[in-house]
Amino acid sequence: MEFTPPSKRCLPTKSKEEEEDDERVYQTYRNLISTLPTENGWSSSNLVLYQGSRYVPNNFLQGVMAVQQHFKARPTDILLTAIPKSGTTWMKALIFSIVNRTHYDFTTHPLLTHNPQDCVPTLETNLYRKTSITNPDLLPSPRLFSTHISCSSLPKSIIDSSCQIVYICRNPKDVLVSNRYFGNKIRAKFNKDQPLLSLAEAFQLFCKGASPFGPYWEHVLGFWKASLEQPERILFLKYEDLRSNPLVYLRKLAQHLGYPFSLEEEKQGVLEKILNLCSFQNLSNLEVNKNPDKVSHVGVEYSAFFRKGQVGDWKNHLTADMIEHIDRITEQKFHGCDFSF
Numbered sequence: 001m002e003f004t005p006p007s008k009r010c011l012p013t014k015s016k017e018e019e020e021d022d023e024r025v026y027q028t029y030r031n032l033i034s035t036l037p038t039e040n041g042w043s044s045s046n047l048v049l050y051q052g053s054r055y056v057p058n059n060f061l062q063g064v065m066a067v068q069q070h071f072k073a074r075p076t077d078i079l080l081t082a083i084p085k086s087g088t089t090w091m092k093a094l095i096f097s098i099v100n101r102t103h104y105d106f107t108t109h110p111l112l113t114h115n116p117q118d119c120v121p122t123l124e125t126n127l128y129r130k131t132s133i134t135n136p137d138l139l140p141s142p143r144l145f146s147t148h149i150s151c152s153s154l155p156k157s158i159i160d161s162s163c164q165i166v167y168i169c170r171n172p173k174d175v176l177v178s179n180r181y182f183g184n185k186i187r188a189k190f191n192k193d194q195p196l197l198s199l200a201e202a203f204q205l206f207c208k209g210a211s212p213f214g215p216y217w218e219h220v221l222g223f224w225k226a227s228l229e230q231p232e233r234i235l236f237l238k239y240e241d242l243r244s245n246p247l248v249y250l251r252k253l254a255q256h257l258g259y260p261f262s263l264e265e266e267k268q269g270v271l272e273k274i275l276n277l278c279s280f281q282n283l284s285n286l287e288v289n290k291n292p293d294k295v296s297h298v299g300v301e302y303s304a305f306f307r308k309g310q311v312g313d314w315k316n317h318l319t320a321d322m323i324e325h326i327d328r329i330t331e332q333k334f335h336g337c338d339f340s341f
Contacts (some may be wrong), residue, residue, distance in 0.1 A: 012134070024073060040210065042211065047210055052153075064128075067128050073163050074161065078142055085174075091166070091168050092115075092146060096111065096144060098274065136300075158268070167236050168237050169253040175206075176202060180202040190219045207326065207329060220334075222237055250275060
């Protein structure tokens, strides 16, 4: 079965008049964005405050606005949600492999030739970022999408639907470190005159909530509370748990998505094959993910999505004062929640 990335399958042919209509829609978004408060950014531009969250202005925020206005969810949709740098790429690979395991052989699997970002498109950056409104209705069910949009800003069609949602969260200290590295890759490529963001600067921005799609703690809490209210619909996972006990959580993930593993699949080692296919070591060493000429939807090479993937790498970067400060914020923000890092 030949694979074509979803983002290429939902591009309708449009007349000149329809293209002009789309441009007018996106211009209204840009006009609104120009009136919003801004803060220092992480990558190549400032962050804009919108509905309580911070966004890269024209590239990402106009995509968020378009998703809110135009995306129509289906009950069969599967939506992966997370704040950036929480393990999204790995989760995209796992979800895609679970749902499509009867469609593709492991020796010719799409993940061997396509980055997970192309297999599970991000709504606001893959499908609605540019000035032509795509038509995801052209995609067959089940549709797999991801988003970094906060729970409170999700499109009404998603909130009102019964589509399955998976939220992956990660230790804020690892999110901070990974965000800084990724943001500096974007900054180095698109704004070479601007110095790279220092760890001290990234720390200050992160702690005051000025990070892409942040504040981190409010983003996590929004989906945590929603998962308590709708546990049958929203699965809340921790990156650290998946790394420490992948088989257990792969089964849990498949069960939640409605694609449980059979006893025969267990005996045939299908779970182990999926974990091997989606492993950091395997994915990061594939030609598509290490070739500097292969560029992602956000303009940087695919290799930028594979730094280390480790749990606790923050110990190699943050000072004792930084660690104490973030831990104190986390304890205050997550007080009363029965999960910790």
